[in-house]
Amino acid sequence: xxxxxxxxxxxxxxxLGELPFPPEKxxxxxxxxxxxxxxxxxxxxxxxxxxxxxYPPFRGxxxxxxxxxxxxxxTDWLVPSYRETAAALTHGLPIATTILYWxxxxxxxxxxxxxxxxxxxxPIATQIPQAVGVAQAGKYHGENWVVxxxxxxxxxxxxDFHEGLNFASVFGAPVVxxxxxxxxxxxVPTEKQMKVRRVASRAQGYGIPGVVVDGNDLxxxxxxxxEAVERARSGGGPTLLEALTYxxxxxxxxxxxxxxxxxxxxxVWKRKDPVMRMRRCLEYLGVWDEQRESALVEExxxxxxxxxxxxxxxxxxxxxxxxxxxxxxxxxxxxxxxxYLQGGMR
Amino acid sequence: MSAIVxxxxxxxxxxxxAVNEALDLALERDPRVLLFGEDVGRMGGVFRASxxxxxxxxxxxxxxxPLAESGIVGYGIGLALAGMRPVAxxxxxxxxxxxxxxxxxxxxxxxxxxxxxxxxxxxxxxxxGGGVHTPEQHADSPEAxxxxxxxxxxxxxxxxxxxxxxxxxxxxxxxxxxxLEAIKLYRGVKAEVPQGYYTLPLGKARIVREGEAASxxxxxxxxxxxxxxxxxxxxxxxxLEVVDLxxxxxxxxxxxxxxxxxxxxxxxxxxxxxxxxxxxxxxxxIAEEAIDFLQxxxxxxxxxxxxxxxxxxxxxxxxxxxxxxxxxxxxxLRH
Numbered sequence: 278x279x280x281x282x283x284x285x286x287x288x289x290x291x292x293l294g295e296l297p298f299p300p301e302k303x304x305x306x307x308x309x310x311x312x313x314x315x316x317x318x319x320x321x322x323x324x325x326x327x328x329x330x331x332y333p334p335f336r337g338x339x340x341x342x343x344x345x346x347x348x349x350x351x352t353d354w355l356v357p358s359y360r361e362t363a364a365a366l367t368h369g370l371p372i373a374t375t376i377l378y379w380x381x382x383x384x385x386x387x388x389x390x391x392x393x394x395x396x397x398x399x400p401i402a403t404q405i406p407q408a409v410g411v412a413q414a415g416k417y418h419g420e421n422w423v424v425x426x427x428x429x430x431x432x433x434x435x436x437d438f439h440e441g442l443n444f445a446s447v448f449g450a451p452v453v454x455x456x457x458x459x460x461x462x463x464x465v466p467t468e469k470q471m472k473v474r475r476v477a478s479r480a481q482g483y484g485i486p487g488v489v490v491d492g493n494d495l496x497x498x499x500x501x502x503x504e505a506v507e508r509a510r511s512g513g514g515p516t517l518l519e520a521l522t523y524x525x526x527x528x529x530x531x532x533x534x535x536x537x538x539x540x541x542x543x544x545v546w547k548r549k550d551p552v553m554r555m556r557r558c559l560e561y562l563g564v565w566d567e568q569r570e571s572a573l574v575e576e577x578x579x580x581x582x583x584x585x586x587x588x589x590x591x592x593x594x595x596x597x598x599x600x601x602x603x604x605x606x607x608x609x610x611x612x613x614x615x616x617y618l619q620g621g622m623r
Numbered sequence: 624m625s626a627i628v629x630x631x632x633x634x635x636x637x638x639x640x641a642v643n644e645a646l647d648l649a650l651e652r653d654p655r656v657l658l659f660g661e662d663v664g665r666m667g668g669v670f671r672a673s674x675x676x677x678x679x680x681x682x683x684x685x686x687x688x689p690l691a692e693s694g695i696v697g698y699g700i701g702l703a704l705a706g707m708r709p710v711a712x713x714x715x716x717x718x719x720x721x722x723x724x725x726x727x728x729x730x731x732x733x734x735x736x737x738x739x740x741x742x743x744x745x746x747x748x749x750x751x752g753g754g755v756h757t758p759e760q761h762a763d764s765p766e767a768x769x770x771x772x773x774x775x776x777x778x779x780x781x782x783x784x785x786x787x788x789x790x791x792x793x794x795x796x797x798x799x800x801x802x803l804e805a806i807k808l809y810r811g812v813k814a815e816v817p818q819g820y821y822t823l824p825l826g827k828a829r830i831v832r833e834g835e836a837a838s839x840x841x842x843x844x845x846x847x848x849x850x851x852x853x854x855x856x857x858x859x860x861x862x863l864e865v866v867d868l869x870x871x872x873x874x875x876x877x878x879x880x881x882x883x884x885x886x887x888x889x890x891x892x893x894x895x896x897x898x899x900x901x902x903x904x905x906x907x908x909i910a911e912e913a914i915d916f917l918q919x920x921x922x923x924x925x926x927x928x929x930x931x932x933x934x935x936x937x938x939x940x941x942x943x944x945x946x947x948x949x950x951x952x953x954x955x956l957r958h
Contacts, residue, residue, distance in 0.1 A: 354705075387738035395704070396737055400728040406694045407729070410701020410709075417655070417683075417707060437724070440694030447689055602739045603731075603774050605797040608826065608873035 282489045282521060285496035288549045290557025297500050300564045306347055306495055307555045307565070308573065313339045313363035314552045315577040316372065317526075320362075320379065323585075324530045330381045333360045337493070337525030340551035341457045343367045344498025345425050345518075348506045354393045356408040356426040358401075360457070364427065365394050372584035377591055383598055384591045393422075402432045405441030405454065412450040412509075423451045423509045425502070431462025433476050442517065446483040451509035453502060454517045457492060459524040464537035477519035485515050492520030493551040496558070522551070633815035638808045641783035641816050642672045642748070645790040646710065648820045650680050653708055656794060658685040660695055660712030669714055670750060670809055696722040696747065700729055703745040703799075710794060716751035716803060717763030730799045731774025743799045746790070751779075752844045752894050753942045754807035756934040762806070763931060764895035769801050770872045770904070776800040777871040778825055781808065781846035784816045785869065788823030795822060805844030812847065828875035830882065834862035837888035837919075837955050840879060840905050842868040845892045845943060852948035863952065871901055879905065880913045887918035888955040894942050897925035919958035922951040 285296055296303065317334050324332045335342065338360065346355060346367035355361070355368045362375060369392045377385025378397070388394055395411070398404040408426035415422040432438055433456060445452050456476045460467055473479060480487025486508070490501040498520055505516035523546035527534045534543075559565035597618035600611045607615060636644065649656045658673055658680075664687040667674035677685040688695050692713055699709035713719045719726075734742045753762035769777050778793055778800055780786035786804065793800035831846060832853050839849040846867045853863040866882050868874065883889050889909050891902035906921040924943045932938045 383738055386736055387740040390740075395741075400724060403697060403724055403728055406697025406725070407701035407704070410698040410703070410707075411705045412701070413698075414702050414705030414707050417657075418705075436721070437693055437697060440689070440691040441697065443689050443691065444694050444698055602735050604734070604776075605742065609876065610873070 282491055283497045283501050284491040284494050285500065286491075286494045286554050286558050288554065290554040291561055292558060296496055298496065300559075300562055303496070303555075303559060303562070304564060306343070306499060307559055309347060309367045310339050310343045310495055310552055310555055311573055312577055313343055313366055315574065315581065316362065316366060316375070319581055321530065323376070329376065329379045329530075332379050332530045333362075333528065334526035334530070335360050335363050337546060337551065338457055338459055338522045339363050340495040340498050340555065341455075341492035341520035341522045342427070344495050344520075345427075345453070345455050345502040347499050348502035349423065349425055352393065352420065353422050353506070354395070354408075354411050354424040356395045356404045356411065356424055357397050358404065358427050358429060358432065359397045359399050360429065361397065361427045364425075365397070368392070368394055370394050372581060373587040376585060376588040380588070382591060383594045385588075402428060402435035402437035402441070404428070405437050406444055408452055409441050409445045409448065409450045412445070412452045413448055415451065421510055423453065423506050425453045425455055425506070427455045427457065429462065430456060430458040430460070430467045430476060431465065431470055432456075433479070434470055442483045442485070442515070445515040446485050449512070449514040452515040453505040453509060454515060455502070456517065456519045457522055458519055459522050461524050461528070461538070463528045463532065475519060477517050480517040483517070485517060487517045487519070489519045489521065492522030493549045493554060495551060495555045523549075525550075632818050634818065635813050636783045636816040637810050637813045638780070638783045638786050638804065639670050639672055639810060641787040642790060642804060643674055643676070644816070645787045645794075646673060646676060647679070649710070649791060649794045650676060650684060652820065653794075655706065655708040656684070656710060657702065657707055658710050658712070659688050659699075661688060661690055661714050663687060663712050668712060670806075672712065672748070692718055692720075692722040693725050696725040696730065699745045699747070700725060700733070700743055703743040704733060704741045708744055708794060710746045710748065713747060713749040715761050715763070716749040716765050717760045719749060719765060723768075726769070726775070727772055731772045733774075734798065735774060742797050744797050745799045746793045746802055747799070748790075748802045748804065750806045750809065751803040752805045752807060753931050753938065754811075754844060756938065757806070759933040761933075764893070764926070766803055766871055767895060767899060767901045767904075770901055774798065776825060776873065777803070778869065779803045779805070779843035779871065780869065781805070781843055781867050782812060783814045785823060787816055788821050789825065789869065791820065792822040792825050796825060800825070803843065807844045808847070826870045826873040826875060828866055828868045828870070828878040830864060830878070831867045832863065832865040834864040835886055836861045836863055837890060837952055838864045838866055838882040838886045839890050839892060839948065839952075840866050840868060840902070841892040842871065845894055848943060848945055849892055849948060852945040852952065855945060855949060856952060861952070861956070868905070874904070874908070876908050876912065879908060883909050883913040884916045887916050889917070889921045890924060890948065890951045890955060891921065892924045892943055892948055894926050896928050897923055898928050900925050919955040922955055924948050924951045
């Protein structure tokens with residue numbers, strides 16, 4: 278079986294027909310998209326300068342992430358894998374916190390109160406059953422929250438992906454499972470990961486809706502996510518949303534994609550760049566131009582520099598913080614280690 | 624004794640009934656408490672630990688899950704970090720292994736990796752250990768694996784009265800707690816259990832029998848074995864001290880060391896495979912903190928370095944019994 282791919286924009290950004298959102302909404306969406314791109318570009322530079330640790334860039338996947346985050350209310354939860362920095366920034370993770378997180382500074386590990394984003398998940402697919410628990414907790418609290426849980430195409434091979442979708446289906450949990458099919462699980466291409474053409478077709482096996490969307494089309498992702506979120510919120514249960522996209526960037530700042538793919542493959546997808554596509558769409562609609570673009574970039578750079586300054590002001594983590602916050606109360610062994618690290622036993 | 628055991632009426636219960644009573648009281652007391660796992664709902668669990676609780680509290684509080692241990696633990700983590708108090712049952716401790724990624728990567732790590740923004744106040748109960756002629760895989764004792772996970776507590780009760788109070792503490796605890804229940808004791812021990820809600824502190828070992836000749840360190844199903852050994856030894860005029868560790872992490876090193884300071888001899892008894900077992904940790908701590916008091920090497924009495932045998936004629940040779948404990952005692956006394 279196959280599923281139709283939802284699209285609103287052609288590869289060059291020209292609308293295929295009437296768009297589901299008014300221009301002012303599209304403009305706010307573009308702003309979030311461009312903001313994510315700006316962060317990602319600057320993050321790679323900061324990493325090279327030694328100001329970030331290993332960083333997983335998301336270039337090429339901005340629309341697939343931002344479109345979903347835009348469909349959420351502030352009271353909804355975002356459950357990211359490690360590549361969802363764009364989604365997290367859009368759902369309200371402050372830039373300074375994001376920088377500190379990817380700097381591996383403990384002061385960035387604690388996301389601010391009121392920001393409903395779980396920490397970035399490094400192990401693959403473990404977030405999926407957890408997202409179902411978070412979603413169901415809302416029912417006990419009498420809250421109407423929805424959870425958007427992210428995973429990559431490679432992650433769908435893990436058992437936890439299956440267990441989580443099955444739990445969500447059986448319990449009718451308000452979750453949107455977002456699979457960013459970016460073509461690669463580090464060096465392993467999707468066709469060596471699975472024999473189905475579309476991850477979303479697996480939804481049938483869980484008895485839930487499966488939706489495929491052009492992941493480089495912000496309008497399409499946003500619209501599809503909105504529908505899935507609405508279905509979840511109104512008691513319609515989970516949706517498996519597959520966003521077809523491509524990881525233009527290396528897996529992480531430590532990866533060398535030249536070992537497993539050619540430049541030509543990447544070039545094809547560079548021409549479908551989600552940020553450029555949305556910009557061309559706005560230009561087509563006559564609500565955007567070079568001048569507005571420059572003004573936005575300048576504004577984003579100012580915001581980023583302020584956040585960077587804030588992050589840089591954060592004091593170096595103390596050695597004894599290693600054994601803090603393991604339990605609500607330190608046990609005697611941790612207390613002894615804490616005192617040692619404080620220098621008290623030297 | 625800091626335990627809050629009210630002066631109240633008691634009834635004779637076995638261990639599984641005591642667990643059931645604790646779960647009942649926890650559900651009644653805190654609407655955030657949820658009970659779930661395989662066959663936990665309608666059936667009341669394969670050992671009946673949740674018997675009658677779904678009928679009493681409804682399917683939204685006590686429910687069956689799909690048959691998937693990683694899903695169960697992951698689901699519970701999600702509930703917990705969003706403000707609930709999940710109590711999950713894993714049908715047998717030997718079925719816990721599919722959930723190890725959830726346990727090792729998240730359960731104990733969440734508070735630390737979010738600097739206290741989130742915690743996982745979750746209890747995972749599982750029957751463990753041998754002695755009741757189970758099929759393959761049903762008698763594992765994986766406590767050492769769990770003790771090697773930062774950020775989780777591991778508690779193993781040895782009597783109905785302790786099980787009830789410790790389980791209620793575990794459910795109240797702000798951090799994840801594994802609560803392992805020796806299958807052998809479920810219906811194998813009956814004792815007076817106080818009525819009503821009471822808690823017993825985690826992280827405290829207790830001396831269940833005082834003696835001067837040597838210390839036996841044990842927990843869970845091995846406590847009755849050590850007590851029996853101590854009774855036999857007492858007939859020969861040898862008074863053994865039996866220390867029930869109860870809480871493996873955090874471990875009450877103070878009580879352990881205190882006992883060794885008194886007796887000078889230590890035997891550690893556990894039914895898991897010997898190599899890398901939790902008894903090795905106990906022995907190491909004694910060596911680190913009480914070596915000057917030792918008059919003999921620390922000995923371990925444990926399961927053999929082999930998988931626990933399924934129901935068969937040789938099964939009872941695996942699990943330590945009073946005879947093997949006494950052999951070790953004679954050895955340390957002769958030294």
